[in-house]
Each structure stands twice: as structure tokens, then as C-alpha cells.
Amino acid sequence: xxxxxxxxxxxxxxxxxxxxxxxxxxxxxxxxxxxxxxxxxxxxxxxxxxxxxxxxxxxxxxxxxxxxxxxxxxxxxxxxxxxxxxxxxxxxxxx
Amino acid sequence: xxxxxxxxxxxxxxxxxxxxxxxxxxxxxxxxxxxxxxxxxxxxxxxxxxxxxxxxxxxxxxxxxxxxxxxxxxxxxxxxxxxxxxxxxxxxxxxxxxxxxxxxxxxxxxxxxxxxxxxxxxxxxxxxxxxxxxxxxxxxxxxxxxxxxxxxxxxxxxxxxxxxxxxxxxxxxxxxxxxxxxxxxxxxxxxxxxxxxxxxxxxxxxxxxxxxxxxxxxxxxxxxxxxxxxxxxxx
Amino acid sequence: xxxxxxxxxxxxxxxxxxxxxxxxxxxxxxxxxxxxxxxxxxxxxxxxxxxxxxxxxxxxxxxxxxxxxxxxxxxxxxxxxxxxxxxxxxxxxxxxxxxxxxxxxxxxxxxxxxxxxxxxxxxxxxxxxxxxxxxxxxxxxxxxxxxxxxxxxxxxxxxxxxxxxxxxxxxxxxxxxxxxxxxxxxxxxxxxxxxxxxxxxxxxxxxxxxxxxxxxxxxxxxxxxxxxxxxxxxxxxxxxxxxxxxxxx
Numbered sequence: 126x127x128x129x130x131x132x133x134x135x136x137x138x139x140x141x142x143x144x145x146x147x148x149x150x151x152x153x154x155x156x157x158x159x160x161x162x163x164x165x166x167x168x169x170x171x172x173x174x175x176x177x178x179x180x181x182x183x184x185x186x187x188x189x190x191x192x193x194x195x196x197x198x199x200x201x202x203x204x205x206x207x208x209x210x211x212x213x214x215x216x217x218x219x220x
Numbered sequence: 221x222x223x224x225x226x227x228x229x230x231x232x233x234x235x236x237x238x239x240x241x242x243x244x245x246x247x248x249x250x251x252x253x254x255x256x257x258x259x260x261x262x263x264x265x266x267x268x269x270x271x272x273x274x275x276x277x278x279x280x281x282x283x284x285x286x287x288x289x290x291x292x293x294x295x296x297x298x299x300x301x302x303x304x305x306x307x308x309x310x311x312x313x314x315x316x317x318x319x320x321x322x323x324x325x326x327x328x329x330x331x332x333x334x335x336x337x338x339x340x341x342x343x344x345x346x347x348x349x350x351x352x353x354x355x356x357x358x359x360x361x362x363x364x365x366x367x368x369x370x371x372x373x374x375x376x377x378x379x380x381x382x383x384x385x386x387x388x389x390x391x392x393x394x395x396x397x398x399x400x401x402x403x404x405x406x407x408x409x410x411x412x413x414x415x416x417x418x419x420x421x422x423x424x425x426x427x428x429x430x431x432x433x434x435x436x437x438x439x440x441x442x443x444x445x446x447x448x449x450x451x452x453x454x455x
Numbered sequence: 456x457x458x459x460x461x462x463x464x465x466x467x468x469x470x471x472x473x474x475x476x477x478x479x480x481x482x483x484x485x486x487x488x489x490x491x492x493x494x495x496x497x498x499x500x501x502x503x504x505x506x507x508x509x510x511x512x513x514x515x516x517x518x519x520x521x522x523x524x525x526x527x528x529x530x531x532x533x534x535x536x537x538x539x540x541x542x543x544x545x546x547x548x549x550x551x552x553x554x555x556x557x558x559x560x561x562x563x564x565x566x567x568x569x570x571x572x573x574x575x576x577x578x579x580x581x582x583x584x585x586x587x588x589x590x591x592x593x594x595x596x597x598x599x600x601x602x603x604x605x606x607x608x609x610x611x612x613x614x615x616x617x618x619x620x621x622x623x624x625x626x627x628x629x630x631x632x633x634x635x636x637x638x639x640x641x642x643x644x645x646x647x648x649x650x651x652x653x654x655x656x657x658x659x660x661x662x663x664x665x666x667x668x669x670x671x672x673x674x675x676x677x678x679x680x681x682x683x684x685x686x687x688x689x690x691x692x693x694x695x696x697x698x699x700x701x702x703x704x
Binding site for chain 3: 128132133136137138139140141142143144152155156158159160162163165166167168169171174175176177178180181183186201204205206207213215216218
Binding site: 259313345389430433434 | 456460463466524527528529530531532535536544546560564567568617618621622624627629635638641642643645647650651652653654655656662663667674675676677684685688693695697698699700701702
């Protein structure tokens with residue numbers, strides 16, 4: 126499996142990362158080197174082997190269904206790059 | 221005369237408990253030491269005022285006959301742990317201006333044990349790296365150099381600032397995080413002890429996430445005994 | 456974790472009589488400097504002198520741990536780092552649409568290595584590639600954990616070097632991500648299996664730089680890891696100090 130420039134463009138869009146046009150080709154090369162190297166994993170016989178879901182045997186325990194947090198509008202907005210009237214501000218979505 | 225900054229964590233702890241010196245004296249010695257090795261770029265942010273306030277509180281606790289396992293011990297915190305009211309960067313430009321309104325469980329536990337925060341240490345961006353060269357805040361320099369050679373070496377990564385400052389005696393100990401080797405490899409490169417506990421031994425709450433099924437916090441110290449004491453306080 | 460924290464300091468001291476230490480043959484990787492192999496052998500002899508029995512063991516999937524890590528870790532990172540969008544906190548680089556705002560912010564806010572890993576992670580989790588990359592890596596991870604689990608039937612701890620080299624110069628390996636990743640070839644397997652491990656400074660390279668030895672233990676058996684680590688520390692008597700040190704070395 127080898128990535129071309131168009132695939133890198135598509136992944137970058139999925140990842141929401143702006144990549145300049147002239148950076149796509151070199152990036153494809155770098156990513157292909159890494160993917161080519163991890164390709165060796167296909168040598169491992171994993172027939173009937175379950176995928177790892179947790180490295181420590183543990184049961185998820187439940188807490189009581191009670192509100193323990195909230196009502197912190199000011200704290201939450203304190204780090205916002207732009208806020209207005211208790212909301213985060215984003216560019217216009219609907220014309 | 222033994223320099224305060226040459227004492228191990230265990231020795232410093234016993235010295236404070238025994239009244240040989242105060243947490244404030246020890247902290248002042250470390251704030252001076254940090255300044256002396258500032259060229260290594262170990263810290264993204266130094267917190268001297270926080271440190272002195274915490275040291276004063278530690279001395280007050282001791283005067284009352286109280287104090288936890290690390291009462292008055294000045295340590296550095298990898299800038300991946302959120303500490304309330306002190307900006308956190310994860311070594312990245314993307315967290316510009318972010319000041320956590322909460323405290324990570326690991327640092328909360330350390331402060332409960334009486335430890336004193338000297339500052340937030342440099343790291344590879346989002347802990348992704350083995351050289352500390354990917355930090356937005358510039359590389360950290362290893363205090364070690366090759367014999368007869370002045371070339372600047374990497375401290376390893378991603379906990380490079382934490383490892384280098386402990387090796388340079390600019391902090392008694394430091395927290396690190398290890399996803400694929402980020403405590404142990406810089407520990408090895410800087411000639412100190414680095415310990416990654418079992419996945420899940422230390423809480424990940426309030427630690428900026430890289431790979432959640434692997435991330436684990438642990439201590440960087442000058443001796444194995446110090447690592448044992450500090451892990452007990454972190455877990 | 457609902458498991459009591461032991462008094463680790465209490466567990467220190469005493470000899471290693473009755474303890475078995477494994478030396479995994481797969482960690483003798485190609486190109487490992489002789490001085491690191493020598494230090495490793497020396498470490499084993501220190502532990503033997505403290506009463507431990509040294510046993511050669513096999514962890515057959517060792518060589519696959521690093522490539523599996525470079526699928527699992529970027530996959531998780533791409534998901535974890537999705538939160539940095541320029542809206543709720545941190546850097547914001549404006550754009551005409553929310554999509555442009557996200558792309559501009561992340562394009563400028565992340566450095567080269569972070570972008571590389573987020574893109575790899577996004578790719579290996581994307582439709583059509585998930586099974587071949589991510590699922591296969593998680594199955595290999597099960598194999599790696601099983602290797603260690605098997606080893607614990609015969610040994611109490613495992614001794615290896617921490618790194619395949621001493622510290623290198625700033626700027627070295629920057630243009631070759633895989634060469635950089637190989638730094639972690641000896642530490643990643645324990646990470647993939649979630650095991651406790653310690654690096655203890657144990658000697659100097661020919662160039663006068665510190666080298667560490669690495670002890671891996673059973674899950675939640677930090678106490679043994681500390682005890683074996685301290686035995687190495689005592690035997691190594693590592694006392695050299697770095698050239699740059701507060702107050703002078």
C-alpha cells in the first residue's frame with residue numbers, strides 16, 4: 126500500500142490539518158517510509174488472536190448516577206480565544 | 221560542607237524532618253541552582269513564587285508536627301500535567317494561552333504529600349519524540365558531554381527537561397510520562413533513574429493525553445530509593 | 456486502579472536469593488554496540504552475585520513491538536488531539552468557515568512530528584485500512600503481552616539495556632523518523648504490555664556518557680523492580696557527574 130499526493134490531501138482534510146500544496150509530495154514520501162516499515166507486522170501469524178483491548182485485567186466500575194460537576198460557565202470560557210454572551214464564537218455557519 | 225542541592229530526596233526529606241534545614245532554605249538553594257543551569261532550557265515556565273509559598277506551608281506543617289512523605293521537597297513537573305492556575309503547554313504552540321482550571325491527580329497527590337513545585341519542564345511536543353527536539357519552546361541540552369568534545373547532546377525524550385534538570389541538580393526529582401520509553405530513555409541518557417510503573421498505577425486524570433492505552437506517569441530521580449519514595453506519593 | 460499502593464521504600468534492601476532474572480535473547484539486536492552488550496552481561500553478573508539465578512528466555516515477538524507501537528500510538532493520538540480546534544481554548548488562526556478555522560489552527564499550531572503522527576493515525580483508522588493496520592497491530596500487541604505472560608511462569612524480572620546507544624548530538628536523526636523511533640526499541644515492548652520498568656544508570660560509554668540498564672517486572676510488582684534496580688545501583692557505584700551542573704561537578 127503506497128500513499129500518493131491525493132491520498133495525503135484527503136487524509137489531511139480528514140485530520141483537519143492545513144498542508145501547503147508543495148508540502149504534500151514530501152509528506153507522502155515520509156509517510157510511505159513509515160508505512161513501509163510497519164508493513165512487517167503482516168508477517169505475524171495472528172490467526173485466532175484477539176486484538177488487545179486493555180493491558181490490565183480490570184472491570185469497569187460504576188459510580189452513582191449523580192451530578193458532580195457543572196455550572197462552571199465562567200471557568201470553561203476563561204480559556205476561549207473568542208466568546209460572547211456565555212458562548213464560544215465560531216465563523217458563520219449559515220448564510 | 222555538603223551542598224543542599226547534592227542531597228538525595230531521602231536525605232533532603234530526613235534533613236527537613238530532623239530540623240537540619242528548612243524547606244524554604246532548600247527551595248531557595250534550588251531556585252538559585254535552576255538559574256545557574258538555565259542555559260540547558262529545561263523549563264518552559266519557572267514558578268519561584270509558587271515554590272516559596274509551598275515551601276513556607278511545608279515549614280508550617282513541620283512546625284505543627286505534620287507533613288507527608290515529601291514534605292518540603294522541591295520538584296519539577298513535566299509540562300504535560302495540568303496544574304491549576306499555571307499555564308500548561310504540552311510543548312506545543314496550539315495550547316497558547318491555556319491555563320488549566322483544574323489540577324491533575326498526580327500533582328494533587330504530590331502536593332498532598334508536601335512536595336514543592338519549582339516549575340514546568342520542557343518536553344517533546346505532546347510527548348512525541350525521543351530527543352526533546354520537537355518542542356515548540358526549543359531543544360533541551362543534556363548536561364553531559366562527550367569526553368573532550370563540546371557538542372551539545374540531546375537529553376532524550378520526551379521527558380527531556382525533567383531528566384536534564386534532575387541530572388544537573390536543578391531539582392531533587394521530577395515527574396515524567398512514558399508512552400513508549402519517555403521516562404526511561406531520557407533517564408538513561410542523563411545518567412539518572414527513570415521509572416515507569418504498571419499501566420494504571422498512576423491516574424491519567426488531568427494529564428494531557430497522547431496515547432491513552434500506553435500513557436503512564438512516573439518519577440525521574442537520582443537514586444532508586446528516591447524513585448520508590450516518589451512513586452508512593454504519586455500513585 | 457483498585458489495587459493498594461505498596462510501601463515501595465520498605466521493599467528495598469536484602470539480597471536476591473531465590474529470585475530468577477530473565478535475559479531475553481531477542482533484545483540482542485543487530486548493531487547494538489559491544490560496550491552496551493558488555494554492560495548488560497556485567498549487570499547480569501551483579502545480580503547473580505546478589506543471589507539471583509540468571510535464565511535465558513525468549514520473547515519471540517520483540518521485533519514487532521516498535522512497528523506495532525507506531526500504529527497504535529499515532530491512532531490514539533489522532534483521536535486524542537482532535538480536541539484542539541481553536542474554538543474552546545488555545546491557539547486560534549481565523550478562517551472563513553469553521554472547517555477553515557480548524558485547518559488553519561491545526562496547520563499552524565502543530566509541529567512536524569505531531570502532524571506526521573496525526574496523519575498516520577488518521578490513515579490507519581480510516582475505512583479500508585483499519586483491519587490491515589490498526590486491528591493487526593492490536594493483535595500483535597496481544598502476542599507481545601502473551602510473550603511476557605509466558606516468561607513470568609519462569610522468571611521474576613527481566614534485565615535488558617535501556618537504549619541501543621548513548622545520548623546523541625542535537626540535530627542528529629532529525630531527517631530520519633525511523634532512526635529516531637529506534638531509540639525506543641528496547642523500552643517499547645514493556646509499554647505495549649503495560650508492565651512496570653526502571654532504568655538505572657550503570658556505566659559509562661567509551662565517550663564518557665551514561666548508559667542505563669533496564670529492569671522489567673510483573674504487573675503491579677513495582678516492589679521487585681525497585682529491589683532489583685537498587686541491586687544494580689549498588690553494584691554499579693555510578694558516581695560520575697555531568698559536566699554542566701549547578702554549583703559545578
